[in-house]
Amino acid sequence: MEKIDWNKIAFFSALCFFLSALEYAVPKPLPFFKIGFANLPILISLSVLKKKETMLLVFLKIFLQAVISGTLFSYVFVFSFAGSVASGLFMMLAYFIFRSKISFIGISVCGGLANNVAQIFLAGIFMFGSNVKFIAPPMLCASFFTSLALGSFAENFCSKSVWFNELVLKSPVKIDSTFSEIEKVNFFYVFLSAIGFSVLTFRNSVFEIYFVVVLFVFLGFIKKRTLKIFPSVLLIFFIVFFSLFSPHGKILFSFGKLNITLGALNLGLAKAGRLCGFVFISQFVISKNIFFHGRVGKFFSNVMSYFSKLTETKIRLKKENFISQIDSRLCKVWQNEI
Numbered sequence: 001m002e003k004i005d006w007n008k009i010a011f012f013s014a015l016c017f018f019l020s021a022l023e024y025a026v027p028k029p030l031p032f033f034k035i036g037f038a039n040l041p042i043l044i045s046l047s048v049l050k051k052k053e054t055m056l057l058v059f060l061k062i063f064l065q066a067v068i069s070g071t072l073f074s075y076v077f078v079f080s081f082a083g084s085v086a087s088g089l090f091m092m093l094a095y096f097i098f099r100s101k102i103s104f105i106g107i108s109v110c111g112g113l114a115n116n117v118a119q120i121f122l123a124g125i126f127m128f129g130s131n132v133k134f135i136a137p138p139m140l141c142a143s144f145f146t147s148l149a150l151g152s153f154a155e156n157f158c159s160k161s162v163w164f165n166e167l168v169l170k171s172p173v174k175i176d177s178t179f180s181e182i183e184k185v186n187f188f189y190v191f192l193s194a195i196g197f198s199v200l201t202f203r204n205s206v207f208e209i210y211f212v213v214v215l216f217v218f219l220g221f222i223k224k225r226t227l228k229i230f231p232s233v234l235l236i237f238f239i240v241f242f243s244l245f246s247p248h249g250k251i252l253f254s255f256g257k258l259n260i261t262l263g264a265l266n267l268g269l270a271k272a273g274r275l276c277g278f279v280f281i282s283q284f285v286i287s288k289n290i291f292f293h294g295r296v297g298k299f300f301s302n303v304m305s306y307f308s309k310l311t312e313t314k315i316r317l318k319k320e321n322f323i324s325q326i327d328s329r330l331c332k333v334w335q336n337e338i
Contacts, residue, residue: 006299008054009060011334014306015041021275029061029281029308030188035146036112038065042088043108043154044164060297066199083115083120087297090114104158105151116140160323162278192219193281200277203230204268209273225283232279236272243268282308 019037038061045054062084066077078086090113094102124132158164196212203209220227249263282304309332 003090004053004056005049006295007302008049010299010305011055012041012045012049012057013064013303014310017064017303017307018310020061020065021278022227036108036115036150038112039087039091039108039147040150040154043104043111044158046091046107047158048164051096052091058084062264067197079119079122082118086118087111087115089116103151104154105148108147108151108154109144112143112150113140116143148329157323159250161327161330163327163334172306189284193284196277200231200274200281204270206269206273209270209277213273213277216284219282220284220324223284227280227283231296232276235276235283236269239272239275240265240268256291279311282311307331 010167016038019040023035023037031032042057042061043056045057049057062077062081065080065084088111091107091114094107098106120132120136120139123135155263198218199208199212217227217229244258244260244264247259247261247264249261249266251259251261252265253260310329
């Protein structure tokens, strides 16, 4: 029986978590619509992981997306689950059946369309009935173009990436060195972080969310963590700003034809607060050498350690070397140089 490479799955899961956080910050023009950033690790993993490992990654991605968006116990989770499973299965079928005859672009389009067909089917049953035919065309059209763009990026990235071609495809199973020096876990910190994590996941109160954010910024400074406050403030500003372009709820005031509404303002603040809160909690509780006992504990420690490293240092992306900068960051995180 072949061993599961938990280290690679943890790395790809952290990428899914990181990209889910980015996607969560982007306003959605259509219900259930997602750009699909978090599908990129799954798309790339088809060439790297075994079938069962890729399917496990799909389920982990579903869970992590639900955590970052706070929809774990809502109807949105059902739609996300159905779409992600359909997308993962069709991408795997496309890759393993037409392996040498299909590119990442074709696989991405298959996955994107499968995702939306599954969600449209559920929307027709539970929400819109026969009226789903009006929302289906724009969703399928948007899905086609976004999956086309993501597939093109994956094709371009993998053809140039040192991380993909050397560290992943040609390297042996990587020995986990992240926890070579074990740090004793402070279970009070873990308990405190679990409460903060639960508030961010299940509560929608802006006051409660920002109380958690401020609390873990304060605790992070006490533990002498390296916290970058200004990028978080900037992130909050931009998420709230773009959320205001989807007005709903009570009108507070107007700028020309744009109505500034309480619902849009609260939604933007809640989204931004969750994203910043998750980062500050992970920076507070996760150190480079922290270790939780048991296979499951070790695996999720590994995921959060990789996630923390991915968000630890800001990348100044430039158009001319966009791919090489991303590739360099992935190489450093994979080799534990951060």
